[in-house]
Amino acid sequence: KNQVEQSPQSLIILEGKNCTLQCNYTVSPFSNLRWYKQDTGRGPVSLTIMTFSENTKSNGRYTATLDADTKQSSLHITASQLSDSASYICVVSAEVPSDMRFGAGTRLTVKP
Amino acid sequence: DTEVTQTPKHLVMGMTNKKSLKCEQHMGHRAMYWYKQKAKKPPELMFVYSYEKLSINESVPSRFSPECPNSSLLNLHLHALQPEDSALYLCASSPWDSSEHGYTFGSGTRLTVV
Numbered sequence: 001k002n003q004v005e006q007s008p009q010s011l012i013i014l015e016g017k018n019c020t021l022q023c024n025y026t027v028s029p030f031s032n033l034r035w036y037k038q039d040t041g042r043g044p045v046s047l048t049i050m051t052f053s054e055n056t057k058s059n060g061r062y063t064a065t066l067d068a069d070t071k072q073s074s075l076h077i078t079a080s081q082l083s084d085s086a087s088y089i090c091v092v093s094a095e096v097p098s099d100m101r102f103g104a105g106t107r108l109t110v111k112p
Numbered sequence: 113d114t115e116v117t118q119t120p121k122h123l124v125m126g127m128t129n130k131k132s133l134k135c136e137q138h139m140g141h142r143a144m145y146w147y148k149q150k151a152k153k154p155p156e157l158m159f160v161y162s163y164e165k166l167s168i169n170e171s172v173p174s175r176f177s178p179e180c181p182n183s184s185l186l187n188l189h190l191h192a193l194q195p196e197d198s199a200l201y202l203c204a205s206s207p208w209d210s211s212e213h214g215y216t217f218g219s220g221t222r223l224t225v226v
Contacts (some may be wrong), residue, residue: 043220089154100157
């Protein structure tokens with residue numbers, strides 16, 4: 001069973017709307033959680049990274065939250081743009097830097 | 113320089129060919145990684161190099177042979193691949209001694225085995 005579960009699997013929204021993606025994890029011990037954006041056929045690009053003590057972190061129109069007690073994270077995208085269409089991957093690290101667990105991703109499509 | 117550069121971007125090879133994928137970074141990262149990603153799936157770890165030494169090999173078939181000539185370069189040598197090896201191959205790097213920083217991924221090499 002994957003230790004990082006993302007929902008929804010896919011999402012379609014209209015341009016200008018907001019959306020929220022979810023990530024639940026069971027990875028332990030926990031070091032940090034990262035959200036990546038991956039365009040089709042390209043490498044993932046980091047959006048945010050959050051450690052145990054951080055609850056919220058923003059990067060432009062992207063805001064990530066982390067609840068380490070419930071082991072849940074969310075990525076909120078405001079005022080969506082067509083260029084936001086991509087896969088959004090939640091990655092959770094254990095204490096060893098190389099031990100990263102990938103979620104299956106949420107495929108977001110923004111339509112005009 | 114905050115990038116990981118992968119070449120080539122696309123590669124088509126026959127099952128009897130020998131080819132190499134290349135990865136380069138100049139961020140001073142001492143950990144470098146190879147991932148394989150199939151369509152609509154998350155990346156799967158193949159190899160990890162730390163300080164130019166292979167530290168993790170995730171039971172990858174011997175037709176994939178990694179090489180780390182120096183701290184900035186990482187190669188993946190390919191030989192006698194199968195069609196099911198067709199995928200996006202991603203290179204990444206990170207500071208080995210810190211988990212606070214995310215991986216930096218390259219743009220990937222799209223490999224097609226015919």
